[in-house]
Amino acid sequence: xxxxxxxxxxxxxxxxxxxxxxxxxxxxxxKKSAPRTTGARRKAxxxxxxxxxxxxxxxxxxxxxxxEARIGYYRGMVLIREFEQRAGEMYTRAKIGGYCHLNLxxxxxxxGLMAALRETDYLFTNxxxxxxxxxxxxxxxxxxxELFGRSDGVSKGLGxxxxxxxxxxxxxxxxxxxxxxxxxxxxAALALTYRGGPGPDAEAVMCQMGDGTTNIGAFHESLNLAAxxxxxxxxxxxxxxxGMATTVENAxxxxxxxxxxxxxxxxxxxxxxxxxxxxxxxxxxxxTAAREKRQPGILEIxxxxxxxxxVVDPARYRTKEEVEELxxxxxxxxxxxxxxxxxxxxxxxxxxxxxxxxxxxxxxIAFADASPEPGPEKLFDYxxxxxxxxxxxxxxxxxxxxxxxxxxxEDHAYAGSEA
Amino acid sequence: xxxxxxxxxxxITYRQALHDALREEMTRDENVILLGEEIGIFEGSYKITxxxxxxxxxxxxxxxxIAEEGFVGAAIGAAMLGMRPVVEIMTINFSLIAIDQIxxxxxxxxxxxxxxxxxPMVIRTPGGGGQQLAATHSQNLxxxxxxxxxxxxxxxxxxxxxxxxxTAAIRDDDPVLLxxxxxxxxxxxxxxxxxxxxxxxxxxxxxxxxxxxxxxYSRSAAIAKDVAHRMAxxxxxxxxxxxxxxxxxxxxxxxxxxxxxGRAVVLEDDWLTYGIGAEIAATIQEGAFDYLDAPxxxxxxxxxxxxxAKSLEKIALPDADALIRVINEQLDATRFAx
Numbered sequence: 001x002x003x004x005x006x007x008x009x010x011x012x013x014x015x016x017x018x019x020x021x022x023x024x025x026x027x028x029x030x031k032k033s034a035p036r037t038t039g040a041r042r043k044a045x046x047x048x049x050x051x052x053x054x055x056x057x058x059x060x061x062x063x064x065x066x067x068e069a070r071i072g073y074y075r076g077m078v079l080i081r082e083f084e085q086r087a088g089e090m091y092t093r094a095k096i097g098g099y100c101h102l103n104l105x106x107x108x109x110x111x112g113l114m115a116a117l118r119e120t121d122y123l124f125t126n127x128x129x130x131x132x133x134x135x136x137x138x139x140x141x142x143x144x145x146e147l148f149g150r151s152d153g154v155s156k157g158l159g160x161x162x163x164x165x166x167x168x169x170x171x172x173x174x175x176x177x178x179x180x181x182x183x184x185x186x187x188a189a190l191a192l193t194y195r196g197g198p199g200p201d202a203e204a205v206m207c208q209m210g211d212g213t214t215n216i217g218a219f220h221e222s223l224n225l226a227a228x229x230x231x232x233x234x235x236x237x238x239x240x241x242x243g244m245a246t247t248v249e250n251a252x253x254x255x256x257x258x259x260x261x262x263x264x265x266x267x268x269x270x271x272x273x274x275x276x277x278x279x280x281x282x283x284x285x286x287x288t289a290a291r292e293k294r295q296p297g298i299l300e301i302x303x304x305x306x307x308x309x310x311v312v313d314p315a316r317y318r319t320k321e322e323v324e325e326l327x328x329x330x331x332x333x334x335x336x337x338x339x340x341x342x343x344x345x346x347x348x349x350x351x352x353x354x355x356x357x358x359x360x361x362x363x364x365i366a367f368a369d370a371s372p373e374p375g376p377e378k379l380f381d382y383x384x385x386x387x388x389x390x391x392x393x394x395x396x397x398x399x400x401x402x403x404x405x406x407x408x409x410e411d412h413a414y415a416g417s418e419a
Numbered sequence: 420x421x422x423x424x425x426x427x428x429x430x431i432t433y434r435q436a437l438h439d440a441l442r443e444e445m446t447r448d449e450n451v452i453l454l455g456e457e458i459g460i461f462e463g464s465y466k467i468t469x470x471x472x473x474x475x476x477x478x479x480x481x482x483x484x485i486a487e488e489g490f491v492g493a494a495i496g497a498a499m500l501g502m503r504p505v506v507e508i509m510t511i512n513f514s515l516i517a518i519d520q521i522x523x524x525x526x527x528x529x530x531x532x533x534x535x536x537x538x539p540m541v542i543r544t545p546g547g548g549g550q551q552l553a554a555t556h557s558q559n560l561x562x563x564x565x566x567x568x569x570x571x572x573x574x575x576x577x578x579x580x581x582x583x584x585x586t587a588a589i590r591d592d593d594p595v596l597l598x599x600x601x602x603x604x605x606x607x608x609x610x611x612x613x614x615x616x617x618x619x620x621x622x623x624x625x626x627x628x629x630x631x632x633x634x635x636y637s638r639s640a641a642i643a644k645d646v647a648h649r650m651a652x653x654x655x656x657x658x659x660x661x662x663x664x665x666x667x668x669x670x671x672x673x674x675x676x677x678x679x680x681g682r683a684v685v686l687e688d689d690w691l692t693y694g695i696g697a698e699i700a701a702t703i704q705e706g707a708f709d710y711l712d713a714p715x716x717x718x719x720x721x722x723x724x725x726x727x728a729k730s731l732e733k734i735a736l737p738d739a740d741a742l743i744r745v746i747n748e749q750l751d752a753t754r755f756a757x
Contacts, residue, residue, distance in 0.1 A: 124496075156533030158531055158532070159531050163532060165532035165533070165536075167536050172499060173532060177519060180523055180524055182492070183489050183493050184492050184493070184520075184528075186489070187495055187496025187497040187499075188497065188499060189496075190493055190497050190502075191499075191501065192500070194450075194452075194502065217488055221486040221488050221489025222492070224486065225484070225486065225489050225490065229481075382530040382533060383529075383530050383568050383569055385539075385592040385593050386537075386592045386593055388593075389621055389667065390664075390668060390670070392568070392667060400702050400705050401670055401671060401674060401702075405671055405706065406707075413622060413623050413624045413672040414624050
């Protein structure tokens, strides 16, 4: 939470775009001590609705999701946690190269979002994408193999940490350039409008990004296109308070990021990212509006980045106090305790879920380690989707034309000449 | 296609050829959509899309806001889902606003994700100076894109090629930048009837000759052809190689021509340093060194932000006179007997 001064409790007023922050009424700073029973009941209101909703203690349990769903969330969160911790370890052991950004602290956000997304929907994310790939069902083994740069990786080892992709699962990419995924995601939503009209079964696009992305031109151009063309897309901003080391306040003229769609009359909401059910419900409402009314929306999710920007970032810009505070804000132990307190899980069942994750990730590491590296014959296979004459296949130091080229028969070049 | 040059009644403009290709592909394939600024109601800044809005409707001929990064990127995403968007960028100068989407996304998505999803899109955009549009609106930036693996870059010099190349670009599964040229839009030439699809990655010899090879593309290939005809009258046999495809580059056709002529001059509208001519010259010196009788020469633009004033604009840009002068210098240096 380093440097973050915006407070969800403050953000009650709606802006011109219908922005609201009611679902995040429990401050991320105070929520761990606040009794959960005051949580708002989130009963599928239309995105952008202004009404404040009240809940009763009796209904609060369903607001956190049914038992099966909550166990599912926990299972997903634990898998991401274990995966990311082992990925960090594999990075320090040089099994993983390049940049490596972890979802540590964002687990409830990730599983909540992915629970809202249908198989028929499309997902675009930024580079902090491992958790999304796991929760989207790409398989810990193939995701780890991608991190290892192996041929069984989800992108055949050609993409790495920032570029998880599975066309079949409709995860159309993690993207490493900040904001780069927004225009293509918007265009994917445009393509959906040619497939059929709006309706409850229509497909939609979810485009995830970080808080820092809301300052780049691609964000604003994309939102504007989605608004004027009425595209079925939900833009999800994961606000962990920091773009690398730059705070939201220092980077954004409107630090209440869910309001930044107001210029495009796009409804926005701010949600507590530690509550996976709240995240799911809010995302589902916005996706429903996208499907049924072609109403694009912005969902800002208040989350935590427990570590540095990437594996190699020691986050020295955080004070000792902030680091201590962060430890207390870790959403996983809190969610576990909540499930046990609510009688959904007992200690033994929780341990079993954790053991399952440990073994799944251990298997994934073994799978990745055993997967072959892409061979040199693969180097030029994916530059073009269609074969093209004279596509360069030169290795460093190769002559520009093969020896003996001048003794070969000439072919096509004179076919159309004037003589 | 120039073989039909005698069929004069089939002559149409380069502009019309592009229009016809778009219209035919829109009719043939409903996944082809057009995106760009002022392409609908205004019918295109250079009128390539005239009449298309009325014929195909606002969903397939989609006017965009002034947001190149947004709409070029949107075309990428639409292409990933199976559409075949053709984007018009009003001039290549404005493509710089979209360069992250073109270079970091369109060119990378197929390869970076292991060949899972092609990006079948076309960017049509004109380059070229000489219209007194001053420094920011007169550039030839195609080399920026010709440098990028994953992109295909085509540069037609005739109406027939314009039509065949745009058709090929739309039907291809990779992102293609089709370089048009402001000063070619009104030029006329024969265009054969029927379905003609250009081949990527092939240069062609548009005028055969034996004394000097002149390499060009787009407007410079048209000038080279004109110069070849003029100098033929003086007893100089020029072979013109029209690159057609800037990426991939057909190095063999260039070198094969030099193997025959022993001399080479490159004409390019772009600035000299690091230009396409530099790549051609390097290719020739390596691929055809043993056949060269003289150093490869380049005729390119003066390296300044192009001035508005006609007097300065004119002398800064390469033209037929400059090409003729350099050809003659090269012939004289090698004691060519006329």
